[in-house]
Amino acid sequence: MSALLEVLGVSVTFDGFRAINDLSFSIQPAELRAIIGPNGAGKTTFMDIVTGKTRPDSGRVQFGTPPVDLLRLRESDIAKIGIGRKFQRPTVFEAQTVFDNLSMALKNERSPFAALGYKADRRDIGRIEEIAAEIGLADHLRRLSGELSHGQKQWLEIGMLLAQDPQLLLVDEPAAGMTLGEREHTTDLLVRTAKTRAVIVVEHDMEFVRRLACPVTVLHEGSVLAEGSLSHVTANPDVIEVYLGR
Amino acid sequence: MKNTFLARQPSVIVFILVLAVITLLATVFSEAYGSGLLPTNYVKILGKTLCLCLIAIAMDLVWGYCGILSLGHFAFFGLGGYMIGMWLMYARTEDIVIASMSKAALPPTPGEVRDAIGTQIFGVVGGSDVPVIWSFAHSLPIQLALVVIVPGLLALVFGWLAFRSRVTGVYLSILTQAMTLALSLYLFQNDSGLRGNNGLSGLQNIPGLTDIPQSVISIWFMWGSALALGIGYVFAGWIVSGKFGNVVKAIRDDEARIRFLGYSVEAYKLFIFTITAVIAAIAGAIYYPQAGIVNPAEIAPIASIYLAVWVAIGGRGRLYGAVIGAALVSLLSSWFTGGQAPDLPLGFYTIKWVDWWQVLLGLSFVLVTLFAPRGIAGMFDRLVRKDAA
Ligand SMILES: Nc1ncnc2c1ncn2[C@@H]1O[C@H](COP(=O)(O)OP(=O)(O)OP(=O)(O)O)[C@@H](O)[C@H]1O
Numbered sequence: 001m002s003a004l005l006e007v008l009g010v011s012v013t014f015d016g017f018r019a020i021n022d023l024s025f026s027i028q029p030a031e032l033r034a035i036i037g038p039n040g041a042g043k044t045t046f047m048d049i050v051t052g053k054t055r056p057d058s059g060r061v062q063f064g065t066p067p068v069d070l071l072r073l074r075e076s077d078i079a080k081i082g083i084g085r086k087f088q089r090p091t092v093f094e095a096q097t098v099f100d101n102l103s104m105a106l107k108n109e110r111s112p113f114a115a116l117g118y119k120a121d122r123r124d125i126g127r128i129e130e131i132a133a134e135i136g137l138a139d140h141l142r143r144l145s146g147e148l149s150h151g152q153k154q155w156l157e158i159g160m161l162l163a164q165d166p167q168l169l170l171v172d173e174p175a176a177g178m179t180l181g182e183r184e185h186t187t188d189l190l191v192r193t194a195k196t197r198a199v200i201v202v203e204h205d206m207e208f209v210r211r212l213a214c215p216v217t218v219l220h221e222g223s224v225l226a227e228g229s230l231s232h233v234t235a236n237p238d239v240i241e242v243y244l245g246r
Numbered sequence: 247m248k249n250t251f252l253a254r255q256p257s258v259i260v261f262i263l264v265l266a267v268i269t270l271l272a273t274v275f276s277e278a279y280g281s282g283l284l285p286t287n288y289v290k291i292l293g294k295t296l297c298l299c300l301i302a303i304a305m306d307l308v309w310g311y312c313g314i315l316s317l318g319h320f321a322f323f324g325l326g327g328y329m330i331g332m333w334l335m336y337a338r339t340e341d342i343v344i345a346s347m348s349k350a351a352l353p354p355t356p357g358e359v360r361d362a363i364g365t366q367i368f369g370v371v372g373g374s375d376v377p378v379i380w381s382f383a384h385s386l387p388i389q390l391a392l393v394v395i396v397p398g399l400l401a402l403v404f405g406w407l408a409f410r411s412r413v414t415g416v417y418l419s420i421l422t423q424a425m426t427l428a429l430s431l432y433l434f435q436n437d438s439g440l441r442g443n444n445g446l447s448g449l450q451n452i453p454g455l456t457d458i459p460q461s462v463i464s465i466w467f468m469w470g471s472a473l474a475l476g477i478g479y480v481f482a483g484w485i486v487s488g489k490f491g492n493v494v495k496a497i498r499d500d501e502a503r504i505r506f507l508g509y510s511v512e513a514y515k516l517f518i519f520t521i522t523a524v525i526a527a528i529a530g531a532i533y534y535p536q537a538g539i540v541n542p543a544e545i546a547p548i549a550s551i552y553l554a555v556w557v558a559i560g561g562r563g564r565l566y567g568a569v570i571g572a573a574l575v576s577l578l579s580s581w582f583t584g585g586q587a588p589d590l591p592l593g594f595y596t597i598k599w600v601d602w603w604q605v606l607l608g609l610s611f612v613l614v615t616l617f618a619p620r621g622i623a624g625m626f627d628r629l630v631r632k633d634a635a
């Protein structure tokens with residue numbers, strides 16, 4: 001089976017500081033992967049590169065079969081070919097309702113003309129209600145998303161990610177601001193989603209990662225320090241050193 | 247779930263009603279069709295104000311809804327005026343020339359007619375040939391099409407270059423100012439083919455309708471302006487209430503984020519920039535026959551800045567806010583600068599409004615920005631909501 005996402009020897013420098021250093025990484029079409037690593041390890045920057053927000057200085061990033069060179073695409077085109085992203089700081093459109101946020105994310109034609117002629121049909125509304133139920137916002141569809149709590153915004157952004165129906169989901173710190181019950185629900189949701197598509201989760205909360213029960217990649221100073229099961233990597237002396245030694 | 251356009255834009259019905267009532271009242275009191283209480287001059291001011299409200303709606307779409315602070319939309323307004331002005335001036339001069347030549351023994355050849363028209367129109371700038379850009383000036387349908395095509399193309403090309411390079415914020419505003427400035431400087435030149443600083447004049451005389459008094463024509467134009475404004479309002483309301491409007495507002499609020507949902511921000515910006523340029527041009531094409539003259543000074547960079555001030559004072563992101571701002575400020579402005587406002591003697595100093603109006607306007611702009619960032623419409627919204635609660 002060939003990889004869905006293949007990152008090869010990527011490096012990024014910000015004003016002389018190497019945030020990503022010769023990083024290589026790959027993930028299969030239906031795989032769940034957790035990425036951990038101390039603050040500033042480059043986890044978010046890695047997602048920035050895959051989604052086209054940051055251009056690397058060197059290296060290759062390929063997606064899908066036949067492989068598409070992501071470094072040649074604009075952000076919107078990368079999103080369109082099936083890579084969705086949830087940001088570390090939840091970013092939803094606060095001046096708009098939960099329904100409208102989900103409806104914009106819903107997988108549909110994206111051109112201005114298509115949007116002008118768009119009318120939410122039964123199927124789309126059904127899908128939005130289904131997602132809203134999944135993320136616990138079924139009773140909040142008409143509310144402005146700016147009025148939601150931090151945790152609810154997290155959920156809404158996860159909902160928007162699901163609505164896009166991507167092949168690869170990049171989820172940056174989903175558990176922040178969630179209650180214990182919500183965390184469990186999130187892990188369930190991510191595990192279920194990863195049955196049919198690839199999911200990469202960045203998370204600091206080890207309990208959360210443990211519940212994902214998936215392979216873990218440890219990033220440190222912009223490159224992969226260790227890879228394997230959680231118990232395997234946490235037993236790795238280098239990893240222990242990075243987490244405790246500073 | 248009820249999601250229709252009228253449900254989302256309840257102001258549309260109210261607006262159309264108010265507009266109809268105003269236009270009917272003006273007609274009832276007009277010199278041509280009514281009691282004569284309302285002088286023709288005022289009918290023209292009303293008609294022109296309606297056109298300014300229309301361009302304010304365009305400005306609100308591009309700035310209030312999409313967040314693009316264009317300081318160049320008056321250029322499109324002026325260009326629309328020029329395009330229709332070319333026909334008005336050419337066709338009317340043609341009528342005059344043919345009438346005066348018909349007294350000659352031999353009927354004039356088309357060449358002679360054209361030469362005479364050229365001398366008539368371009369004598370003021372020392373020319374006598376009809377420039378190439380006037381090739382279609384004899385044809386009303388073509389010039390009407392050009393009202394849309396020329397400003398539309400300019401906006402399309404300008405927008406494509408600017409948005410593709412991701413020019414945003416204040417840099418884009420400066421770029422649009424540069425565009426208007428360049429256009430107005432070009433038009434100021436005598437060899438621009440559009441009569442330099444004289445501009446196009448006599449536009450109130452509609453070819454073929456010269457027997458009809460201005461009092462009647464002014465009413466027709468006022469109705470035309472109201473119709474255009476009504477259609478513009480409904481169109482704008484429709485555009486912003488659907489998914490397109492949601493994406494546009496999302497671009498305003500966080501353009502980087504909406505890209506990651508797969509939307510091409512550039513395509514949407516280009517679309518809204520061009521469509522609002524066309525609306526502005528149509529407004530201009532209806533405005534200038536009522537004003538009678540269009541010249542390069544109309545396209546001066548400051549005009550587009552005023553447009554932004556109107557919308558800011560009225561309340562951006564609300565269509566009726568733009569309309570209120572444009573009507574209020576432009577009417578007040580012509581009242582104060584027209585010398586009608588009584589001077590204010592302070593004993594030691596007399597405030598002459600002709601000079602001080604600008605200061606007052608600037609001050610109100612600052613106050614609105616500081617204390618009522620949502621403008622007049624925002625305060626209005628708050629009142630309505632309090633009543634409801
Ligand atoms: N646009 C930027 N300009 C300059 N430096 C940056 C930029 N983006 C990231 N960095 C730096 O790159 C390093 C990696 O940042 P990144 O946000 O990827 O870390 P992270 O692993 O996501 O950390 P955290 O766990 O705190 O979210 C940090 O030192 C950060 O300061």
Ligand SMILES: [Mg+2]
Binds near residue numbers: 043045172
């Ligand atoms: Mg991060």
